[in-house]
Amino acid sequence: MVEDNEINQEIILELLRGVEIDIAENGFVAIEKIQSQQYDLVLMDISMPLMDGLEATRRIRQLEGEYYKKIPIIAMTAHAMSGDKELSLKAGMNDHLTKPINPHQLRDTLLKWLPPEKISSSVAHDYHYPPPCQGEEIPPLEGINTQSALSRIGNNKDLYKRLLIQFFENNKDKNNQIQKSIREGNACKSKGNCSLPKRSLW
Structure with a gap:
């Protein structure tokens, strides 16, 4: 996961509990990590300091070797305007998820792009969460659902x-x-x- 925002990191870690996840906080770090070991898939934020996700993806695709050409790279971004998905695909990404991340869309996207032998039970199960437990109520906050x-x-x-x-x-x-x-x-x-x-x- 290439994501500079710690809150978003925690959300994805919770949604993909049981999946082995490595974290890079910007595009430079992502390129270093992807050259040091092999990954099954990359979740790539777009807006990050030092190097954004689009530039990082372009540079990864330019690296020598079939692995860098074929590894699935999924945009995971707040960029949800018309044309943003096309920009992601043009940069070399395979797919585009918009924030806030929908757990079901995340699961379906991982199932679509991960090789069958790499799909763990943590990814394969559908997200049927229990209802909120009883206990201390969370007071309503204006502007937050x-x-x-x-x-x-x-x-x-x-x-x-x-x-x-x-x-x-x-x-x-x-x-x-x-x-x-x-x-x-x-x-x-x-x-x-x-x-x-x-x-x-x-």
Whole structure:
């Protein structure tokens, strides 16, 4: 998994519990890792620091050897506008998943691109999660669909609360930074400050 956002990393790790997953935080690290050992499939974020997923994919496809030409690379991104999937495919990716990740779509995509002998029981089973357990209720939060979020992480309330706290800690200064950028007329910087929260919401 090539993903710079720790919250998104935790979500995928929860959805693919039991699957052996290696993590790279940007395109440079992904290229280094993919040359040091063989992987069955790559989940590739698009917007990352230092090197984005599109450029990383292009460079992987240019490496010498059949392995680099054929390894399935799946975009896993908040880029959901018209034409974004085409950009992913043009860069050399095999498929395109949009965030927030739908567990069933993730499973179907892995089943589509993984060789049959590489499909573990963790991937093959459908996602039939138990209903949220009884206990401490999670108070409603404006702008966040709690039920939808829980359904994407196996109704794991403990993980959900942990991710909310982590999201708050990671972004508590963003609002002040955005307001400051707007006052200074720096729209580009303001847009950059908005990108992390946007990609983290699910």
